[in-house]
Structure formats: C-alpha cells, structure tokens
Amino acid sequence: MWDYLQHLSFWDWLAVGTLLLILEVFGAGGYLLWIGMAAAAVGILTYLFPALPWALQFLLLGLFSVLSAVLWWRRQRTAAKPSDQPGLNDRGSELLGRQFVLHEGISGGRGKIKAGDSLWLVSGPDLPAGSRVKVVGQEGVLLKVEAAA
Structure with missing residues (x-):
C-alpha cells in the first residue's frame, strides 16, 4: 500500500476524478462534483510536477475540494435575486x-x-x-x- 501511495500518477487522480463525476451524475446532489474537480486538478498538478509527494497530493485534494465548494457557495449566495413573482408557488395567496x-x-x-x-x-x-x-x-x-x- 505504501509503495502504491509513493508512486501515484496523474492517471490515478484523473480516474478518481472521473469516477466521482460519474457518481455525481447519478444524484449525489453536488457533493461529489467539487471533490471530483479537485481530484482532476491534483491530477493536472501531478502531471506538471511528477515528484509531488503523496501526502502533499492528498493535502491539495482536501484544500481544492473545500476551496472550490466555498467559492461556489459564495457565488451562489451573491447571484441569488429575489423573485419578481413571490407568490408563484403559493397558489392560495x-x-x-x-x-x-x-x-x-x-x-x-x-x-x-x-x-x-x-x-x-x-x-x-x-x-x-x-x-x-x-x-x-x-x-x-x-x-x-x-x-x-
């Protein structure tokens, strides 16, 4: 196991990212999207810098996952506009x-x-x-x- 972790390649990260994005399609509700995107980003970094230690790769995965989710959450909050038809789904009103x-x-x-x-x-x-x-x-x-x- 340690030997495998020492030699993680960019293909491993791209495969994990692809698998997470496929699972997201089946209804994870957005949770796996950001982790899958982060895994793909770590794969790209591993391709560019093949000597990255495995511990740093996992640290980057966590950092990218949290960062991308927080940035998307902040963007969604600022993009939300009040409806021009507030009673649209409140038929009795x-x-x-x-x-x-x-x-x-x-x-x-x-x-x-x-x-x-x-x-x-x-x-x-x-x-x-x-x-x-x-x-x-x-x-x-x-x-x-x-x-x-």
Missing part, C-alpha cells in the same frame, strides 16, 4: 381577500369552495352550502374563511 360561494357547507369547521376549476378545503364557522364567504388566511392548502358581509 392569490385568493386572499376574495369572496366565493361555498361549494360544500362548512360542518365541523371544514368545507369546500370552488375557485376557478379547483376545489379548495376551507375552515371557518359552520355555514350552509351556497353561503358567501371571504378568504382571510391560509395554512398550506387549507384556506381560512369567514362569512362575507
């Missing part, structure tokens, strides 16, 4: 303040309204079907309603 007719009466605190082509589960005071209600809040997919004036 567009219903707040609007009035609807109860599709199914509220019994035991739960009922349904029809908004567009969708039925929404609502909570509020017991009311019969056909009553007008106003959406006053939202908890996930449950809309809070009160009797409309």
